[in-house]
Every structure is written in structure tokens, then in C-alpha cells.
Amino acid sequence: MASNKKVLLKVIILGDSSVGKTSLMNQYVNRKFSNQYKATIGADFLTKEVTIDDRTVTMQIWDTAGQERFQSLGVAFYRGADCCVLVFDVTAPNTFKSLDSWRDEFLIQAAPREPDNFPFVLLGNKVDLEPRAISAKRAQQWCQAKNNMPYFETSAKEGLNVEQAFLAIAKNALAQQNQSVDLYNEFPDQIKLTNTQKSNGGGDSCAC
Amino acid sequence: MDELPSEVDLLIIGTGFIESIISAAASRIGKSVLHLDPNDYYGNQWGSFNLQALLDYNPDPSEPCDFRNKSFSLKNFHYEWLMEDQKEDLLKNSRKFNIDLTPKLHYCRGDFVQLLITSNIARYSEFRSVTRILTWLNGQLELVPCSRSDVFASQKVSVVEKRVLMKLLTSLDDILDSENTHNFKKFLESRKLSDNLVTYVMAMAGATEHTSLGEGVKSVKRFLDSLGRFGKTPYLFSMYGSGEIAQAFCRLSAVFGGIYALNQQNLISLDSEDNRITSLTTTKQQIRAQNYVTSLEQCSEKFLRPVKINNYISRAILITNKSILPSEQEQLSFLIYPEGTERIINVFELGSLTGTCPKNYYLVHLTSKQVTTPQEDFKGALGNLFSGSDQPQIIFSCYFSIPETSDLDFENVPENLFLCPGPDNDLDYNSSIQKAREIFEKMYPDLEFLPRAPDPEEIIIGD
Ligand SMILES: Nc1nc2c(ncn2[C@@H]2O[C@H](COP(=O)(O)OP(=O)(O)O)[C@@H](O)[C@H]2O)c(=O)[nH]1
Ligand SMILES: [Mg+2]
Numbered sequence: 001m002a003s004n005k006k007v008l009l010k011v012i013i014l015g016d017s018s019v020g021k022t023s024l025m026n027q028y029v030n031r032k033f034s035n036q037y038k039a040t041i042g043a044d045f046l047t048k049e050v051t052i053d054d055r056t057v058t059m060q061i062w063d064t065a066g067q068e069r070f071q072s073l074g075v076a077f078y079r080g081a082d083c084c085v086l087v088f089d090v091t092a093p094n095t096f097k098s099l100d101s102w103r104d105e106f107l108i109q110a111a112p113r114e115p116d117n118f119p120f121v122l123l124g125n126k127v128d129l130e131p132r133a134i135s136a137k138r139a140q141q142w143c144q145a146k147n148n149m150p151y152f153e154t155s156a157k158e159g160l161n162v163e164q165a166f167l168a169i170a171k172n173a174l175a176q177q178n179q180s181v182d183l184y185n186e187f188p189d190q191i192k193l194t195n196t197q198k199s200n201g202g203g204d205s206c207a208c
Numbered sequence: 209m210d211e212l213p214s215e216v217d218l219l220i221i222g223t224g225f226i227e228s229i230i231s232a233a234a235s236r237i238g239k240s241v242l243h244l245d246p247n248d249y250y251g252n253q254w255g256s257f258n259l260q261a262l263l264d265y266n267p268d269p270s271e272p273c274d275f276r277n278k279s280f281s282l283k284n285f286h287y288e289w290l291m292e293d294q295k296e297d298l299l300k301n302s303r304k305f306n307i308d309l310t311p312k313l314h315y316c317r318g319d320f321v322q323l324l325i326t327s328n329i330a331r332y333s334e335f336r337s338v339t340r341i342l343t344w345l346n347g348q349l350e351l352v353p354c355s356r357s358d359v360f361a362s363q364k365v366s367v368v369e370k371r372v373l374m375k376l377l378t379s380l381d382d383i384l385d386s387e388n389t390h391n392f393k394k395f396l397e398s399r400k401l402s403d404n405l406v407t408y409v410m411a412m413a414g415a416t417e418h419t420s421l422g423e424g425v426k427s428v429k430r431f432l433d434s435l436g437r438f439g440k441t442p443y444l445f446s447m448y449g450s451g452e453i454a455q456a457f458c459r460l461s462a463v464f465g466g467i468y469a470l471n472q473q474n475l476i477s478l479d480s481e482d483n484r485i486t487s488l489t490t491t492k493q494q495i496r497a498q499n500y501v502t503s504l505e506q507c508s509e510k511f512l513r514p515v516k517i518n519n520y521i522s523r524a525i526l527i528t529n530k531s532i533l534p535s536e537q538e539q540l541s542f543l544i545y546p547e548g549t550e551r552i553i554n555v556f557e558l559g560s561l562t563g564t565c566p567k568n569y570y571l572v573h574l575t576s577k578q579v580t581t582p583q584e585d586f587k588g589a590l591g592n593l594f595s596g597s598d599q600p601q602i603i604f605s606c607y608f609s610i611p612e613t614s615d616l617d618f619e620n621v622p623e624n625l626f627l628c629p630g631p632d633n634d635l636d637y638n639s640s641i642q643k644a645r646e647i648f649e650k651m652y653p654d655l656e657f658l659p660r661a662p663d664p665e666e667i668i669i670g671d
Contacts, residue, residue, distance in 0.1 A: 017210065043463070043664075044463045044664040045664050046664055046665065047664070047665065065459055065462035065463045066462055066465075066467065066468070067458075067459070067462045067468045069210055069467070069468075069469075070210070070212075070467075070468060070469035070470070071470070071471070072468040072469055072470040072471075074249075074250040074455040074458065074459075075250075075455075076250075076332070076448070076452045076455035076456065076459070077455075077459070079448060079563075108303075111303040111304075187334075187447065187561060187563060188561075189336070189561075190334040190335065190336060190447055191334065191335040191336060191337060191438050191439070191444065192330065192331075192334060192335075193321060193324050193325050193330035193333075193335065193438075194325070194330070
């Protein structure tokens, strides 16, 4: 794969409502944290450029926009993900128990070509809070059983480990994309609608 | 598990195309929206299904309830495996299929594309150009020339005809005023166009022998106006199927605070008093809203009188093993197939590049006004396209009828209840967008319909 090619990595963040998904991406991209998010305007997706082994890649991180709250994420949300970040709250045991079903849901909906090798990363968030319900050891055990999924303990509130976690996420996403792009580009020449009247996709435009 | 909110500005039931646009538009201007669906999938009759989910589709669940109106469900739903030996392989690839109940095309300069751009919803979806337009002439498939260069390259069109056609196409604006014949086809013939050319222009207009001059000219203009923007034809198709579109609008609604809950099996009733809906009762709670929007499919009989459905849309979905007109590269074809004198069958042939079917297969959608039954309505076309030894074979077929509800009127509907019809027989979404806009404007007369949403990086949370 040509290394000067512009790379866009799509990352989606899954996990129970309130575990801190939106906070994590907001902390990572905007270096901001809020204790209460206004219900009127949510997060959409955020982009950030990262450099990995001298390559600059654009990471596009997609928030669930709250649609996970009543299990209503549509299949469209999962399309084309290069990495899936699972998040639980280390003080809320139920959010840890849900991880299996979030992972399964991702594999069913996104239907990646090689489900066994698809990169997931697990984040145990809110480590600034007490009391802790899920120990690091327990989380690591879960990860080991899942093809050695990388695990990070984070605090979106204090910005702890957030940068490191997302860097690992980007690396995993890139490795995944390198693999699949080398095999074949599944859907070349898609059209994104833009405000410019120009046509997309090179020689596809019409000369009339 | 969380509880749903007990009070919102707008409560919407059903996630079809029209309801989803209204949801996005209301959330966008700051209204609190609760958007529910008894189904566990997005889109109602506008949704897409993987192969297994299509096989499991149950248009008429045996238990009727206040939120499933049988009058408006799909009729004549029936599927069949014609090549049993392929079944296993296809079901293994079930998730590679995204099969639309209601496939649509988008004019490159039509209202839909415009709305996606001006509202900034375009960022949630990708498209593919229709790569060729075909029609059926003298017992065979013909490519419809789409551009000046196509016309000039065509060997089926003589030099003289080329000139006549260009003149005709460039003078459409004047025609309406100057011609007094009222039938589009007769008009074309009176212009001394050959049979070939008449067929091409009729295909551009999607016209039958009964199409009026005004309609025909308008449609050809729409076709020509959308050329040259994206790709070789005036049409786009949504990646992964048309069902993605409702989800894109729902996402925008959610980003602006809309609350989503699918699979709501516990709805009991919409309660009314003095010709107003007062609340939604579920098994767990009561939810109050100022306005209520519901799909007809999910609206109780008690608010819908009289129900008299006059027209149905015939649909067929086929999985085939090769293209109706094989070529080196995978094509996304739109075939305009005239059937008899008053009906057009719209045929979309989708390959794996559309994200709606696996490699080495084609997904074929047929849509037409219903005359008898879907099977009968498509018999002639299928015989012509899929029966010869060198023609593609049909592996799987599915037929159903969609009730046409876009022009129904009901009496004494509660004043704060707004009803969204199901799919229409149009090629595109224009009339449905119009319907969504009308409902929005009735609820919020002075507010802007889907103004440009800020880019994600303009949304700073936590300030
Ligand atoms: N103490 C603490 N609170 C957090 C942390 N991350 C998120 N929160 C809070 O947890 C709540 C839910 O966070 P949010 O990002 O909306 O969760 P989401 O539903 O997963 O997107 C908010 O009140 C946040 O302020 C964290 O690391 N530490
Ligand atoms: Mg969130």
C-alpha cells in the first residue's frame, strides 16, 4: 500500500449508557470534560490526525449519539469500522457484564470479514472514582480470553491514559486497514455528496 | 433499564422515511423528540433486510394491536427458491445482502440530494452512480444514451436523428407553449423521431403511451437537469440500500438530542380527548407530548376512517447469477421496461459494489403499479429477461404488494396527530420529502426546515 495515500480510520465506541464514551472522545479530541452534558446537543463523530510510524492518519471516532441507551443503534452505525472500542465503568459491574453482548452485537452487525482478527480495544473508565467494582485483573482476564484484546484503564475526567489508549486504538485500526486494503478495496469509487458541483470518482464524470 | 421520558415536545411512532425526516427536523430546531418503533429494525416498509431477515419477515403478525394496522401491511408476501442447491451458500452470506422493500434512486440534482447537502446530513451516507440506463425495444435490451457524447457515439441513431434529438432536447422549454397535442408519445412521433429515438426519450421520461405532454416534458427535463453532476447517468443509489437513508436522518435527530427506542412491544394506546391526543400509554408509563406523528402502518384503526386502499405497488426481488447484460466491469443498471401501453416496470440490477449483495450475484428489484398480482404483473418481463439459455438464472424470488397510501385522506383525525403515509410508486423520494416538510410546517409554521447542521468539529460539548 502506498504510504502517501490518505488514510481515514473509522473507530466506533460501544458500551452501556453513561460509562463515559462521549466523555472519552471529547477528552481525547477537545481536551475537555463536563460533568453534565446538555441533552440538547450530542456528539456526532470527531476527527483527529495522529502520526503512527511516521505516517499521518486521520482517525474518525464515531459516537453512538445516545442511540445505545435503548438498544437502538441501527446497522448503518457499524458500517466500515476499522476498530471497535468497548468501554465499561470500573465502578459499575453491570457495565462490565454487558461487554460480551456489545462485542457480539458488533460482530453480528458489522460482520467483519475476519471476525477472529478484528481489532477491539477495551477501556475501563472512571478509575478516578471509588469504590471500584471491577479489578484490573478481572478485566485483563476477560481480554485474554478474547484474543488478547488490549486493555487500558482510563479517566475521561482527569485525562488519565486517554491519549495512550487512543494511540493504541489508531495503531490497531491501521493494522486492520492495511490488511484489508491490501487484499482488495471492497467498495471503490463511492460518492460523497458535497457542496461543490464537481463530480467525484475521477473519470466518472459526464462530458455533456 | 432506563425509563422513557414522560414528557416531550414531539412523540413519533414508526421509523419510516417520512417519520425520520420529521424527527431530524424537529430535533434540529431544539424540540425534544421521542422516537419509538414497535419493530426491532429501522425503516418500516422503507427498510432493508439481510437475506435471513427477509425470509423471516412477517407482514401480518397474528396478534393485532393498537400499533399494527393490518390494512396497511404488505400483502401477497411470498418467496421461493428456484435453485435449492444455492440456498446454503446464499444464507451463509446472508449479511452481505441489504434488500430494500422500497428501493429508490436519487436524481443528482433532485430535492433529496439538495436536502442532504443543505442540511449537512450528507456526511452520514455514501452513494454510487447508476452506471447505465437500459430499455427494452423490439425484444431486446438497448442502452439509453444519456449524454451528448453518448448520443453521438450511438450507432443506433443516424446523423439526421442526432440533430433532431438535440434540437428537441434543447428546446423543451418552448414546447409546452407551442404544441397543442396533448400526448407525449404522439408528440414525439409528430416530431419525426424514429422508433428508436422515441423509445429512448420515453425511457428518459419513464413515460407510457398515456403520459401527457406536460408530464413527459417535465420528466425529461428532470432527467437532463441531473446529468453531468455525479457519474454517467442522472441517478444515484444509496450504498447498502435505501434503508440506510432513514437511519441517517434518525442519527441526526439523535445527535440533536432525539431519544430512540426500537422494539417497543409494550405500547398500549394513544389516548384522545376532545379531538386531541393526550398521551401514549405503555405497560409501564404514560408519555405526554404536544404533537404526535405516526406511520399509518402503526396507527390504530380508531383514528383512520375511512380506510379504502385503491392502489397497490407490485414488487419483486430476485437474486440472480449474472447480469442481464454482462460487461467487463460490474454495472449498476436501471432498466425502464415498458409493459403494455400503460405501465412501466422499473428494474434496478445491483451488484456487489452497492453493498447490497455478495460477489458473483446480482440483486434485482422490480417495481410497478399493480394490475393483478405481483407474480402476474412481472411474468412477461421475467420471461423475456430470465428464461433464455444465455440469460441469467433466478436463484431466489420474493414477491409482495405495498399498499399505496400517499394520497389517502382521513376524517376527524385528532388535530395534534400527524399521519405519515408509506412508500409511493415514484422513482425517487421527492413527494415523500414534500410530505415530511408539510407535516413539519403544520406543527412548526415559522421555523426552518432542516437548516444546515454544524459540522461535527463545530459542535463543542461541555462548554
Ligand atoms: N468521575 C468520572 N466521571 C465520568 C468519567 N467519564 C464520564 N464521566 C461522567 O459520567 C457521565 C456519563 O458520561 P458520558 O460521556 O455521557 O457517557 P456515555 O453515555 O457513555 O457517552 C457524565 O456525567 C460524565 O461526566 C470519568 O472518567 N470519571
Ligand atoms: Mg454518549
